[in-house]
Amino acid sequence: MSKRASVLFALSLISLAACGGSGTVTTAGTGPSPVNVNRLPDWFTNVPTDANTMYAAVTAESRDLQLAINKAITDGRNNLAQQMEVKFEGLSKRFQEETGLGADAQLIDQFTQAYKGIVSQTINGSRAAKQEIVNTPAGGYRAYVLVELPIGQASQALMQRVRANEQMYTRFRASQAFEELQKEVERYEASQRPRP
Amino acid sequence: MTGRQDFGARRSLAGLFLFPVVKALAAVGVFACAPAGGLAVATVTPAVAVPLVESLEYPAWFLTPGPALAGTVVSFATVGLQRAAAESAAVVDAREAVARARRVRIELDAAFQSGLGVALTSQGERFREIALSPVPDSVRLIASAAVRGTLFALVAGPRQTIELPGVTLIAVPATPPEWVRTLPRGEGVVYAVGVAPATFREAAGWLEADRHGRAQLAASVSSRVRTLAMGAGRDEATVTTVSSAVTLADLVVEGRWRDRSTCFVLVRGRVLEAQ
Numbered sequence: 001m002s003k004r005a006s007v008l009f010a011l012s013l014i015s016l017a018a019c020g021g022s023g024t025v026t027t028a029g030t031g032p033s034p035v036n037v038n039r040l041p042d043w044f045t046n047v048p049t050d051a052n053t054m055y056a057a058v059t060a061e062s063r064d065l066q067l068a069i070n071k072a073i074t075d076g077r078n079n080l081a082q083q084m085e086v087k088f089e090g091l092s093k094r095f096q097e098e099t100g101l102g103a104d105a106q107l108i109d110q111f112t113q114a115y116k117g118i119v120s121q122t123i124n125g126s127r128a129a130k131q132e133i134v135n136t137p138a139g140g141y142r143a144y145v146l147v148e149l150p151i152g153q154a155s156q157a158l159m160q161r162v163r164a165n166e167q168m169y170t171r172f173r174a175s176q177a178f179e180e181l182q183k184e185v186e187r188y189e190a191s192q193r194p195r196p
Numbered sequence: 197m198t199g200r201q202d203f204g205a206r207r208s209l210a211g212l213f214l215f216p217v218v219k220a221l222a223a224v225g226v227f228a229c230a231p232a233g234g235l236a237v238a239t240v241t242p243a244v245a246v247p248l249v250e251s252l253e254y255p256a257w258f259l260t261p262g263p264a265l266a267g268t269v270v271s272f273a274t275v276g277l278q279r280a281a282a283e284s285a286a287v288v289d290a291r292e293a294v295a296r297a298r299r300v301r302i303e304l305d306a307a308f309q310s311g312l313g314v315a316l317t318s319q320g321e322r323f324r325e326i327a328l329s330p331v332p333d334s335v336r337l338i339a340s341a342a343v344r345g346t347l348f349a350l351v352a353g354p355r356q357t358i359e360l361p362g363v364t365l366i367a368v369p370a371t372p373p374e375w376v377r378t379l380p381r382g383e384g385v386v387y388a389v390g391v392a393p394a395t396f397r398e399a400a401g402w403l404e405a406d407r408h409g410r411a412q413l414a415a416s417v418s419s420r421v422r423t424l425a426m427g428a429g430r431d432e433a434t435v436t437t438v439s440s441a442v443t444l445a446d447l448v449v450e451g452r453w454r455d456r457s458t459c460f461v462l463v464r465g466r467v468l469e470a471q
Binding site: 064065066067069070071073074075077078081122123124125126127128129130131132133 | 321
């Protein structure tokens with residue numbers, strides 16, 4: 001091999017070595033990336049509101065694409081669990097006020113256990129309804145995700161637990177808070193019925 | 197139609213002339229890879245305008261499988277000297293995937309650690325899939341196509357009748373399909389989008405996006421999330437764990453799309469059991 005060819009070969013090797021980077025090797029592609037670096041998604045700044053759904057708009061950054069997405073979605077689910085807990089805590093307080101259960105600590109305890117069981121066990125039926133992935137200037141990824149959770153499913157689970165406890169059910173069913181819970185469950189059940 | 201057609205050689209006229217030029221320039225170090233972006237132009241500027249990429253084409257049945265292909269799976273193999281050997285390898289690999297598509301138990305455990313005021317996070321993951329349907333003794337190759345050195349094989353179960361309307365290569369649309377940004381809804385089914393970096397190994401990106409989609413599907417059906425926070429302010433560190441165990445049926449890939457650096461796969465499934 002001539003000296004010139006050796007130098008050319010060495011330069012090529014150096015050039016290839018520079019490809020190491022983050023381990024992500026990019027290939028040929030088509031059009032633009034589905035992201036806009038300078039613009040936040042509308043749903044991220046104006047989070048939608050809906051009587052039957054809870055939303056969490058979250059973001060996470062990483063040099064690893066999947067990690068950015070996975071972390072954002074998990075944070076979103078965590079956020080939804082917290083929202084659910086706040087909602088049921090409020091419901092518990094209203095039950096206490098409406099039914100004068102302040103003195104009946106055992107019954108309140110049972111109710112708290114019922115909703116905490118639902119909130120802390122699992123988040124069922126949540127979905128990453130919208131997502132945007134942005135390439136960051138540092139060479140990583142930022143994922144914006146809107147995670148949503150239908151409220152009705154958890155309300156239905158709570159209602160089932162309340163109904164299973166006869167004493168609790170008898171005390172709560174005359175209250176306005178119970179009526180609201182019942183309506184949420186009915187809305188959810190109606191949305192689950194197959195449409196003709 | 198059960199034709200096996202070779203599309204590997206088909207390429208646009210411009211690509212025929214320009215791609216070798218790009219390859220030659222890359223060989224002498226004109227281009228260098230950016231850490232996480234496309235091909236970056238180094239300090240040497242080529243005298244002529246040379247496109248950095250060639251247009252991407254895939255079989256239509258791969259990008260937009262459609263309802264007619266429900267129950268089929270796509271398998272990959274490296275195309276060597278013998279096309280038939282690659283097809284055999286892809287078909288053997290597809291058997292388990294066909295069983296998994298029918299009925300599968302997915303178990304997912306992931307943990308994220310965000311450390312000491314640093315925005316970056318590390319992740320550990322355990323992903324397990326158990327086919328609950330019997331693995332078929334044989335499967336049928338419906339169609340295959342060689343794309344940039346990788347064989348894409350469309351495979352169906354032994355008793356499945358598939359009528360392929362035609363086998364053509366189509367270009368990946370320049371703009372992403374709607375489902376890349378907004379998850380569709382369906383009655384009695386759940387959807388998820390899987391994402392993975394595209395690499396020089398065609399199969400790796402698509403297979404990983406597919407797996408990521410199934411993991412997202414499981415987590416969407418049921419997730420147990422727990423967070424432990426330690427410290428406060430700049431010293432705060434959190435560990436978040438998420439676990440999921442679900443049984444799904446009729447897993448289908450409804451769409452695939454990619455840009456320069458990322459593969460996207462839309463997966464759909466029916467929930468049989470969630471814990």
